[in-house]
Amino acid sequence: MTPTCADSLVVLDFETTGLSPDMGDRAIEIGAVRLEKGRVVERFQALMNPGKRVSSFIENYTGITNRMLSHAAPCDEVMEQFADFMGDHNLVAHNASFDKRFLDAELGRIYKSYHGDFACSLLVARRLYQDAPSHKLGALITYKNIPSGGGFHRALFDSEMTAKLWMTMLDDISQIITAQDVPFRLIQTLSKTPKRGVNTLLLAE
DNA sequence: TGCCAGGCCCTCTTTAGGGCCTT
Numbered sequence: 590m591t592p593t594c595a596d597s598l599v600v601l602d603f604e605t606t607g608l609s610p611d612m613g614d615r616a617i618e619i620g621a622v623r624l625e626k627g628r629v630v631e632r633f634q635a636l637m638n639p640g641k642r643v644s645s646f647i648e649n650y651t652g653i654t655n656r657m658l659s660h661a662a663p664c665d666e667v668m669e670q671f672a673d674f675m676g677d678h679n680l681v682a683h684n685a686s687f688d689k690r691f692l693d694a695e696l697g698r699i700y701k702s703y704h705g706d707f708a709c710s711l712l713v714a715r716r717l718y719q720d721a722p723s724h725k726l727g728a729l730i731t732y733k734n735i736p737s738g739g740g741f742h743r744a745l746f747d748s749e750m751t752a753k754l755w756m757t758m759l760d761d762i763s764q765i766i767t768a769q770d771v772p773f774r775l776i777q778t779l780s781k782t783p784k785r786g787v788n789t790l791l792l793a794e
Numbered sequence: 795t796g797c798c799a800g801g802c803c804c805t806c807t808t809t810a811g812g813g814c815c816t817t
Contacts, residue, residue: 605817609799614817650817686801687816711815712802725815742817784803 597625598679598773599705600755602747603691604651606643610694615639616664617653619671620744622752623678627759629752633674634745636661651742668695677704679773683726683751685709706773710751712780713758716787726750733757766794 601621607614617639623631636653638661648654661667682688685707696702714724721732726747730737735753740746759771762779775794782790 603817607798608817611800612798614798617817647817682816684801684814684816687799690800691817709802715803715814723814 597623598681599623599675600681600748600752601675601688601692602682602744602751603688604647604653604742604744605691606639606641606647608687610690614691615641616668616691616695617643617647617658617661618651618744619667620746620748621671621674622745622748623674624752624756627756629749631674632745632749633671635667635670637664637667638662639664653743664695665699668699668701672696672699672701672703675703675705679705680707681710681751681755682707683709683747683754684711706777708773708776709780710755710758713776714754716779716782716784717758717761719784726754729754762791765791768794 599621601619603616604618605614605616616637618636619633621633622629636658638658640663642655643653643658680703686709689707692703711724714721714729718724718729718732721729723729727737727741730750730753733754735750735757737750741750762771762775763769779787779790
């Protein structure tokens with residue numbers, strides 16, 4: 590049986606025009622999957638027109654071109670739809686501080702917010718897989734021998750891969766704490782625990 | 795044309811600096 594975490598959560602990923610919404614960067618694609626009892630039960634993917642041209646670097650990095658975005662719905666419209674998809678579920682992202690900044694910024698533009706908790710797969714992975722050569726999403730997928738097919742830097746693909754990594758980490762944690770269910774609050778505590786205290790925390794569960 | 799940020803975490807640290815990670 591697949592280990593579970595707090596019944597249902599949403600794993601999301603943004604592609605953006607750059608690194609900082611405070612510097613005027615906008616989201617150009619949102620991808621997300623909803624996990625329920627360890628299975629993907631719903632998917633969301635949409636390009637969104639940021640109202641500005643994206644750089645050639647971003648076109649090359651993501652494969653999302655200005656031509657593609659010219660046919661896309663505006664950010665506000667897409668984020669309205671995504672807010673309905675997301676609801677009040679707990680959220681997961683790889684390097685969540687990045688996605689949280691864009692989520693807050695784009696939701697703020699349509700006067701919305703969310704009420705779930707955010708967890709970061711990068712912070713959890715740094716503690717669980719301290720010997721991994723890198724904690725980039727693609728490197729962790731390779732490190733854990735998770736089949737991918739290789740299509741990184743598109744939002745839905747990256748959110749699917751993050752979800753697979755998340756389930757793998759839950760599996761590994763459940764082996765350590767010998768429990769079928771891994772509480773979301775345990776994951777959040779784990780992601781804030783100093784690395785050398787991780788074993789103590791898990792063995793105490 | 796080229797650049798921009800911010801949170802986390804380690805160490806040659808804590809009155810700081812720099813690498814990792816995200817696009």
